[in-house]
Amino acid sequence: MIRVTQIEKSFGDLKVLKGIDLEVKSREIVSIVGPSGAGKTTLLQIMGTLSRPDRGQVMIRDTDLSRLDDRRLAAFRNREIGFVFQFHHLLPEFTALENVCIPGFIGRMSRKDAGKRAGELLDYLKLSDRMHHKPSELSGGEKQRVAVARALMNQPAVILADEPSGNLDSENQRELHQLFLRLRDELGQTFVIVTHDTDLARLSDRIITMRDGMIHSA
Secondary structure (H helix, E strand, O other): OEEEEEEEEEEOOEEEEEEEEEEEOOOOEEEEEOOOOOOHHHHHHHHOOOOOOOEEEEEEOOEEHHHOOHHHHHHHHHHHEEEEEOOOOOOOOOOHHHHHHHHHHHOOOOHHHHHHHHHHHHHHOOOHHHOOOOHHHOOHHHHHHHHHHHHHOOOOOEEEEEOOOOOOOHHHHHHHHHHHHHHHHHHOOOEEEEOOOHHHHHHOOEEEEEEOOEEEEO
16 A cells, blocks of 8 residues: 655754655554654655655555656645644634535535535534534534544545644544544555554554654564
């Protein structure tokens, strides 16, 4: 599914990633853990095409991302990668349904098809009674589930999550953790998660520990 080979990344004189090799299988939940400054988020951003490495290769579904120009890379990102962040980044002026539709619209899905798909996802995530509410009318856990629905909109190859439970209380953290397991088991979804949440990491299929820009255990 995903193969990362000898990835290096520097910011000025600071070398953040120092030759990262990593493989993620389809239907696998992988958690990346380690101290702040280890390079976890930088690696996730490179895997998600939000940043380009200085050296090395990222392959997703046999596509070499280094061979794509910016336009094709953006299209690939929209089609194949879903994102879930610590802060949900929902657009406040739109309803939950409209927020979930956005990746579909970017991918040129018709309004009818996007609305149908978004509604089905929100129903699957037990949010059918909240789909016409704006983010300000939703709880923290509901907002994060809307963000997960948005990430699933285009049936991506992988969902990349950066501290997805970091802004939730313990009950909503547990619900989100169980949701990720359900999405893997029922929809065959693949996850790569950067987290400091030890409970979430323990539920993963595999834990990768990073330190000083390198993988120390996998």
